[in-house]
Amino acid sequence: MNCNELREHYELYAMGLADEPEYSEIRAHLNAQCEVCMQEMKRTRQMLALLGGTAPAAAPSPALRRRILASVGGGQSRFGWAPFLAAALALSLFAAVYFGGRERDLANELARVREMNRQQTIQLAGINQAFQILTGQDTVVSTFGEGQPTPKGKVFVSPSQGVLLIAGNLPPAPRGKAYEMWIIKDGKARAAGMFQTGADGTAMHIQRGAAENTGAVAVTLEDEAGADQPTSTPLFAAPIRLGLQ
Amino acid sequence: MMLLPILMAVQSGDDDSNLVARMQRRDPNALAELYDRYGRITFSLIVRIVRDAATAEDLVQETFLRVWNRVHGFDAMKGSIGPWLLAVARNRAIDYLRSAGGRERNALEFEEAVHPALYCDVEKELLTSDKVRRVKSAVEKLTPNHRQVIELAYFEGLSQTEMAERMGQPLGTVKTWVRAALKTLRDDLGAVVTA
Numbered sequence: 001m002n003c004n005e006l007r008e009h010y011e012l013y014a015m016g017l018a019d020e021p022e023y024s025e026i027r028a029h030l031n032a033q034c035e036v037c038m039q040e041m042k043r044t045r046q047m048l049a050l051l052g053g054t055a056p057a058a059a060p061s062p063a064l065r066r067r068i069l070a071s072v073g074g075g076q077s078r079f080g081w082a083p084f085l086a087a088a089l090a091l092s093l094f095a096a097v098y099f100g101g102r103e104r105d106l107a108n109e110l111a112r113v114r115e116m117n118r119q120q121t122i123q124l125a126g127i128n129q130a131f132q133i134l135t136g137q138d139t140v141v142s143t144f145g146e147g148q149p150t151p152k153g154k155v156f157v158s159p160s161q162g163v164l165l166i167a168g169n170l171p172p173a174p175r176g177k178a179y180e181m182w183i184i185k186d187g188k189a190r191a192a193g194m195f196q197t198g199a200d201g202t203a204m205h206i207q208r209g210a211a212e213n214t215g216a217v218a219v220t221l222e223d224e225a226g227a228d229q230p231t232s233t234p235l236f237a238a239p240i241r242l243g244l245q
Numbered sequence: 246m247m248l249l250p251i252l253m254a255v256q257s258g259d260d261d262s263n264l265v266a267r268m269q270r271r272d273p274n275a276l277a278e279l280y281d282r283y284g285r286i287t288f289s290l291i292v293r294i295v296r297d298a299a300t301a302e303d304l305v306q307e308t309f310l311r312v313w314n315r316v317h318g319f320d321a322m323k324g325s326i327g328p329w330l331l332a333v334a335r336n337r338a339i340d341y342l343r344s345a346g347g348r349e350r351n352a353l354e355f356e357e358a359v360h361p362a363l364y365c366d367v368e369k370e371l372l373t374s375d376k377v378r379r380v381k382s383a384v385e386k387l388t389p390n391h392r393q394v395i396e397l398a399y400f401e402g403l404s405q406t407e408m409a410e411r412m413g414q415p416l417g418t419v420k421t422w423v424r425a426a427l428k429t430l431r432d433d434l435g436a437v438v439t440a
Contacts, residue, residue: 008424008427008428011427012398012405012423012427015398015399015402016336016339016402017398017402017403017404017405019404019405019406045328045332046328047380047430047431047434048328048331048332048335048399049327049328049331049332050376050377050380050434051380051384051395051399052286052290052331052332052334052335052399053286053290053331053377053380054377054380054381054384055286055289055290055292055293055294055400056289056293057285057289058285058288058289058292058293058298058301059285059288060284060285060288060298060301060302060305061298061302064284064288064302064305064306065277065280065281065284067302067306068276068280068305068306068309068310069273069276069277069280071306071310072273072276072310072313073273131273131274134271134272134273135270135272135273135274137270139271141271
């Protein structure tokens with residue numbers, strides 16, 4: 001078939017609906033770098049994109065954005081806590097005015113907000129550190145446990161800034177035990193900090209500092225006090241290929 | 246009614262280029278900005294196809310993850326990511342519909358249709374409100390039968406044989422309607438969509 005005979009079938013081809021023999025014919029023309037067909041397919045793709053834009057407007061739930069970002073290891077933007085903190089502090093101020101005579105209640109409320117503020121500042125600092133590693137120019141990513149029941153996650157290694165581990169399906173450590181991360185370099189393991197998992201089996205652990213020539217990142221279960229060298233079989237190990245991404 | 250999200254979605258192709266480059270460097274904030282720019286229009290398209298908000302949200306998530314995972318194949322300097330994103334969104338939604346309905350699909354054909362490299366030469370500022378308005382107007386001007394076959398094909402992913410069954414019409418009649426409807430759109434939109 002010549003290009004003119006195929007003219008009425010480009011849209012159906014682009015929508016995945018072309019019948020034979022037109023489907024195979026268009027495909028053959030495109031594989032042969034047929035200039036006419038390639039131009040027609042470009043025009044067709046633009047028309048289909050515009051057709052998609054004619055769908056009636058609808059709004060997803062606000063939670064969808066968080067879900068999508070969480071699924072790639074991201075989260076709230078680094079400024080995300082600011083409105084929350086501002087609201088909490090504003091609420092405290094309002095309470096102070098409204099309950100002017102109740103100094104004790106106010107003191108308790110302020111202490112609670114300060115503690116909340118302190119906790120959130122710690123979390124914010126952690127998130128900022130994580131973002132610095134995530135967005136580092138030299139950062140490489142390694143995935144472990146994909147397709148396995150437990151545990152799984154990602155390791156981000158920035159040779160200049162440190163290592164960020166994000167894991168899921170990691171059961172809480174038994175009493176007296178904790179997880180320890182190891183940076184493997186030239187076949188030798190270097191302790192890279194202890195951590196515990198959350199109630200939902202997730203964990204985020206950061207080891208700041210230079211991490212050049214890291215060959216792998218592994219995690220073992222150790223005594224709470226930590227160990228200088230691994231004493232148990234790694235629960236998982238993520239190979240790192242620096243300089244390849 | 247769809248124009249505001251589109252205006253919000255696509256302000257500048259240059260911004261898209263920067264966004265794609267940052268996603269290729271695995272910057273999660275870039276994905277957040279991509280969602281802020283295209284999340285509503287993507288959700289609107291998918292919910293129009295699957296007609297269920299919860300399912301649509303799952304498919305929007307799949308769409309953005311697929312784009313995130315395949316963005317290295319996109320040339321940020323040559324086009325806007327929006328048309329590719331919408332093609333992936335439609336693909337995921339039609340795939341869901343066909344799977345739920347026990348209908349077969351040609352996986353290779355679908356994969357081919359949304360390959361990022363194919364969208365590199367698409368006009369950068371394609372999805373402007375004016376252009377979408379003109380496409381909408383062109384669709385509304387179609388005869389009822391012609392409009393129905395376009396909607397069945399685009400929003401439900403029906404083959405011409407399936408459309409004939411759905412509409413209770415001979416296959417030849419449906420093929421004639423499809424051909425005529427596409428020709429009308431092609432002629433009407435010649436100035437809007439240029440190769």
